[in-house]
Amino acid sequence: MATATTARHDDAVIRAAREVFAEHGMAAPMAEVAKRAGVGVASIYRRYPSKAELVEQVRIAAFRLVIDEAEAARAEERDPWRALSRFMHRCLREGSGIGTVLPQLEKRHTFSVEFRDLQQRVAEVIEALVDDAKLAGELRADVDWTDVLLLFKHLNPSLPTTESRRAELRARYLGLVLEGLRADGAALRGPAPDTAEWRALCDNRAE
Amino acid sequence: MATATTARHDDAVIRAAREVFAEHGMAAPMAEVAKRAGVGVASIYRRYPSKAELVEQVRIAAFRLVIDEAEAARAEERDPWRALSRFMHRCLREGSGIGTVLPQLEKRHTFSVEFRDLQQRVAEVIEALVDDAKLAGELRADVDWTDVLLLFKHLNPSLPTTESRRAELRARYLGLVLEGLRADGAALRGPAPDTAEWRALCDNRAE
């Protein structure tokens, strides 16, 4: 019986941590996580020896969710573009925090084997979505799975206004970006990077 | 003579502060700004009474730069789309930090009149760029100047890998996003927001 209760608490804590870390970054105080989970800080420490450990578990849980979403999208959506699109929408859904925790592969920290394995599988499953879409000619050839991570990273952080408009703005922005990813947009209309013309746009000590 | 020297120092401090705040956020330590400017912390405090004051001056300076870039782009580029594109590239140029400081209109803090005036002019001048591009049919009708701010916000933050690749990744990402903004992409290929189909993409307690 302790098992069931503990499991529920574990889940609440991990979920709360994922949300809080997603909103305020990994530097968010433990007290915030505790409040959101509706428990005391000590209860978190009773289950996880340190904040670092909690963070790792949060990431592992997020990886699992990402993998599930990706596999489900691939299995259930016929059109590869729709699969990729659905996957990204789901990961970015407000409050899930999946996509926010995902890209933060920062810092040293010796990762556990489980962590590394899951990270590897995340890469594989996203790569599969991307490859499908490319093969179908629905995604630019010059895009790869790391671009998807990049998109997650840039689509997530910092609160544009606050709270409720977040989801709306993020969805809008994702639409914009996906539009930019589409293959049939053909070549970029702007000058290609590293051409003289492109450099002219950026360089210039006008400042 | 003190004037000339002081002016140079002022400029170095403001520039350093803009870069540091752009890279590490407004929470970056004063010591970091001092180091980058090549002065001691005390010298900064001799000129600016507090960090808050320095931050305000940094923002004011950034606003001025943004306004200059926008006006120059509008005056010098014939094609409105190219003007907008050039403007954004310039603002996001690595190290300039213009675009990073720009969107952080956060927090309470009673702003000075000068600050409010400049903020107003920034809005106007960006709106002019956007309107030109829309009138020319080169920008989606459903975009407005706040979207440009939103783009700045999302294009800037958090370091993808580190340092030198930053500029490259940001340029790539900006290209993607601009592509998404183009008018001739016509309607979004994905379901429109707030339709049943769109909600189906996002909602779902699959989590």
Next chain:
DNA sequence: CTCTTAGCGGAACGAACCATTCCGCGCGGG
């Protein structure tokens, strides 16, 4: 050449924040 002093850089101070630990209380079982 020496003395003065204005102005600088960096060390020092105090406050605020946060991970982690400790403690007293309330509740379920005996």
Next chain:
DNA sequence: CCCGCGCGGAATGGTTCGTTCCGCTAAGAG
């Protein structure tokens, strides 16, 4: 009714950072 387990929240120690203080240097006057 009594016991002790487990909880929540207060206490602790350390770290970070804004701001201030101090001794030094170097430039200019005599």
